[in-house]
Amino acid sequence: MRNQTLNISTSPHLKKGVTTDVIMKNVVYALIPATAFSIYVFGLSALLTIGMSVTSCLLTEHFLCKWSGKASTINDYSAVITGVLLGLTLPPIFPLWMTFMGGVIAIGLGKYLFGGLGYNVFNPALVGRAVLQAAFPVAITTWYPALMSDRFTSVASSLYTLPFMQPFFDGQSGATPLSAFKFDHISAETTDLVFGFVSGSTGETCTIAIVLGGLYLIYRGMMNWKIPVSIIASAFLFSGMLYLYNPELYPTPWFIVFSGGLMLGAFFMATDMVGSPITNLGVIIYGSFIGILVVIIRIWGGLPEGVMYAILLGNALAPQLDRVIQPRVYGTSKLSKS
Amino acid sequence: MKLFNFYKNTFKHGIHPPEHKDDTKDLPIKQFSFAPVFILPMEQHIGGPSELLVNEGQEVDRGQLIAKANGYMSVPVHAPVSGVIRKITKVPTVSGKMVTGVYLEAFPYSGQEVREGIPLDPEDASKEQILNAIQQAGIVGLGGAAFPTHVKLKVPEDKQCDVLLLNGVECEPYLTTDHRVMLEQSDDVFMGIRYLLKATGAKKCIIGIEANKQNAADHLEKNIPEGLPVEIRVVPVKYPQGAEKMLITSVLDIEVPSGGLPIDVGVVVVNVATSAEIGRLLPHGQGIQERVVTITGPGVKKKGNYLIPIGTPIRYVLEEVGISDQISEVYLGGPMMGVAISNLDIPVVKGTSGIVVYTKDEVPDVQREFPCIKCGSCVDACPISLNPSKMGLLSRVKAYDEMAETCNLMDCFECGSCSYVCPSNIPLVQRFRIAKSIVRKRKAKAHA
Numbered sequence: 001m002r003n004q005t006l007n008i009s010t011s012p013h014l015k016k017g018v019t020t021d022v023i024m025k026n027v028v029y030a031l032i033p034a035t036a037f038s039i040y041v042f043g044l045s046a047l048l049t050i051g052m053s054v055t056s057c058l059l060t061e062h063f064l065c066k067w068s069g070k071a072s073t074i075n076d077y078s079a080v081i082t083g084v085l086l087g088l089t090l091p092p093i094f095p096l097w098m099t100f101m102g103g104v105i106a107i108g109l110g111k112y113l114f115g116g117l118g119y120n121v122f123n124p125a126l127v128g129r130a131v132l133q134a135a136f137p138v139a140i141t142t143w144y145p146a147l148m149s150d151r152f153t154s155v156a157s158s159l160y161t162l163p164f165m166q167p168f169f170d171g172q173s174g175a176t177p178l179s180a181f182k183f184d185h186i187s188a189e190t191t192d193l194v195f196g197f198v199s200g201s202t203g204e205t206c207t208i209a210i211v212l213g214g215l216y217l218i219y220r221g222m223m224n225w226k227i228p229v230s231i232i233a234s235a236f237l238f239s240g241m242l243y244l245y246n247p248e249l250y251p252t253p254w255f256i257v258f259s260g261g262l263m264l265g266a267f268f269m270a271t272d273m274v275g276s277p278i279t280n281l282g283v284i285i286y287g288s289f290i291g292i293l294v295v296i297i298r299i300w301g302g303l304p305e306g307v308m309y310a311i312l313l314g315n316a317l318a319p320q321l322d323r324v325i326q327p328r329v330y331g332t333s334k335l336s337k338s
Numbered sequence: 339m340k341l342f343n344f345y346k347n348t349f350k351h352g353i354h355p356p357e358h359k360d361d362t363k364d365l366p367i368k369q370f371s372f373a374p375v376f377i378l379p380m381e382q383h384i385g386g387p388s389e390l391l392v393n394e395g396q397e398v399d400r401g402q403l404i405a406k407a408n409g410y411m412s413v414p415v416h417a418p419v420s421g422v423i424r425k426i427t428k429v430p431t432v433s434g435k436m437v438t439g440v441y442l443e444a445f446p447y448s449g450q451e452v453r454e455g456i457p458l459d460p461e462d463a464s465k466e467q468i469l470n471a472i473q474q475a476g477i478v479g480l481g482g483a484a485f486p487t488h489v490k491l492k493v494p495e496d497k498q499c500d501v502l503l504l505n506g507v508e509c510e511p512y513l514t515t516d517h518r519v520m521l522e523q524s525d526d527v528f529m530g531i532r533y534l535l536k537a538t539g540a541k542k543c544i545i546g547i548e549a550n551k552q553n554a555a556d557h558l559e560k561n562i563p564e565g566l567p568v569e570i571r572v573v574p575v576k577y578p579q580g581a582e583k584m585l586i587t588s589v590l591d592i593e594v595p596s597g598g599l600p601i602d603v604g605v606v607v608v609n610v611a612t613s614a615e616i617g618r619l620l621p622h623g624q625g626i627q628e629r630v631v632t633i634t635g636p637g638v639k640k641k642g643n644y645l646i647p648i649g650t651p652i653r654y655v656l657e658e659v660g661i662s663d664q665i666s667e668v669y670l671g672g673p674m675m676g677v678a679i680s681n682l683d684i685p686v687v688k689g690t691s692g693i694v695v696y697t698k699d700e701v702p703d704v705q706r707e708f709p710c711i712k713c714g715s716c717v718d719a720c721p722i723s724l725n726p727s728k729m730g731l732l733s734r735v736k737a738y739d740e741m742a743e744t745c746n747l748m749d750c751f752e753c754g755s756c757s758y759v760c761p762s763n764i765p766l767v768q769r770f771r772i773a774k775s776i777v778r779k780r781k782a783k784a785h786a
Binding site: 006007008009010011012013014015017018019020021022023076115116117118119138224234273274278279322326327328330331332 | 667
């Protein structure tokens with residue numbers, strides 16, 4: 001036997017082999033049903049919104065990496081996820097330049113400023129959306145009816161509005177189920193909400209498409225199922241209690257759970273691994289906190305929708321939960337010191 | 339009841355790497371040929387090195403004592419072959435350290451008979467006699483750690499051993515030595531149990547075996563000698579169940595206190611192969627000269643379980659079994675906790691449970707390290723519920739003392755489950771090893 005050169009490495013010499021980019025790629029796959037459905041419901045406008053959002057996130061990530069002299073990290077797929085999620089939370093007729101700005105803010109402010117993937121405190125897509133909500137309150141609450149007959153042949157003119165121009169929404173806006181309930185007290189049919197044939201943000205309307213993607217990730221072991229379950233369960237229980245107390249005044253728990261961005265938020269935004277706690281107990285507290293907050297904001301807050309703020313506040317709570325809650329170490333009787 | 343046990347009979351968390359045991363688990367143990375020259379380091383165990391008794395040029399018989407124990411935490415070394423001591427010098431070992439040892443040249447035409455010593459009957463012998471005989475036979479834990487067995491068996495005055503727990507788990511991928519020992523040397527295992535029960539004062543013995551070795555469990559169950567208080571317990575397949583504390587939790591559903599030893603909860607854990615070795619050697623008063631080693635991995639042609647004389651150079655072993663031209667890594671032990679070696683001129687020692695050879699195809703390219711995305715996989719994998727994610731972040735800023743004080747760093751037994759699952763390829767356990775050694779050094783300094 002001739003002399004061999006042998007490699008040296010330290011144990012373990014086996015790896016599970018599911019790397020971060022593989023997880024991220026699968027999250028993108030899991031978002032396909034919701035994305036496809038939103039394009040079906042809102043047509044070319046949704047396609048343009050999501051496309052612009054993804055493009056701006058990728059460009060921002062790439063540019064910031066180059067600018068700081070690092071290798072580009074766009075191929076870890078995390079910027080794609082941010083782009084898709086941001087696009088899905090925006091109204092389908094949102095001016096494209098605003099969407100572009102949202103992507104730049106999401107990556108630049110929400111992610112890069114904190115140190116990039118893994119270091120951001122808040123979900124970048126929601127940071128982007130929160131800034132857009134503050135800057136363009138009218139545009140972001142101007143909706144578009146679902147299933148317009150010309151949705152595949154024409155595009156809402158407001159998409160092409162340029163900066164410093166007042167977007168003209170040419171009377172196409174329609175109330176979302178949440179705003180209809182909030183301001184006019186009209187409750188939508190639960191089945192319409194589940195299937196998503198209602199107006200609203202691009203991709204948050206169809207519960208079935210979102211849950212399908214979520215189940216895929218749970219099946220692949222790439223999503224912590226305890227997060228969506230605790231958010232949905234706590235929102236359901238809390239709103240259920242209110243509904244039982246006064247059915248005239250408060251919406252049904254079904255309405256709360258299936259309307260607005262709750263499903264998308266619970267499955268794809270609150271579950272962002274970076275912004276959620278690590279321990280089991282922490283995750284359940286985090287999820288319940290978000291679920292209850294959503295109900296509070298929706299019912300007593302000034303806005304019809306509260307998922308975005310609830311998750312951002314949950315993100316703020318997560319590091320604290322991680323600090324306080326540690327798993328009980330084997331062979332120790334008390335919770336270990338933190 | 340059975341269903342209930344299925345969920346109960348294991349510890350929390352852990353991982354399940356691919357087992358890779360099918361290649362060798364059905365291959366009976368084969369005697370390996372004698373190498374022309376043997377390498378015998380004096381440090382084959384944890385504790386003081388053995389003290390040489392022979393001179394250069396001296397002829398020795400197989401089984402003859404060539405080095406004696408140097409103190410209580412030490413064991414002797416016996417000649418694995420009849421031959422002549424060619425050289426006393428520094429020899430290479432697994433750790434990479436050069437230690438005192440001998441090169442023993444085998445007599446090619448010797449019958450290789452092992453001399454009989456003074457037999458010891460488990461029924462008549464006293465505790466002390468058995469412990470002494472185990473030490474004199476040069477026995478250390480054959481599972482891999484090579485801790486002197488007699489030290490482990492010595493129950494402190496103020497403690498009591500209720501259960502003797504035999505470890506037949508063999509949770510490392512690829513390794514099948516304990517599996518074959520249980521199937522082929524059950525009489526030796528049971529004989530060993532007689533000595534071990536007497537030495538520890540335990541009233542009963544439980545043998546823990548993972549479910550992927552059901553045939554071994556059945557075989558042992560069928561052959562329990564009349565009146566011997568032995569119970570077989572099959573546990574679900576999971577890594578690192580072979581770790582003492584994990585096995586205790588799986589089988590007895592109790593936890594060993596942090597920083598404590600199994601005896602603190604009335605348990606002594608011994609590997610099944612160690613028990614077989616005791617059962618084979620003590621009735622004949624002999625010393626350990628060989629052990630079963632699994633030689634496997636994609637780079638090996640004649641995979642199998644071999645009875646290999648201790649001191650056989652790895653190079654000779656690999657030449658005999660045949661390896662592919664494309665080998666790239668060789669591990670001693672399993673791939674989860676085993677050591678990669680760069681030098682094939684080190685010998686098989688008492689602690690060598692397996693030799694795993696990887697070819698270039700199996701070894702992944704150096705993988706890109708991503709930032710921690712706090713996915714929690716490591717937290718879900720850690721068998722003792724540490725928070726590797728948090729410790730990983732602390733290790734980046736070299737906060738080693740904080741890791742020890744607030745994260746129970748020193749409880750980490752380096753099973754590597756965290757590194758195995760980490761999607762970001764962060765070398766967690768590798769960093770914890772460094773952190774542990776630094777903390778240990780600092781503590782030693784503070785005491786000095």
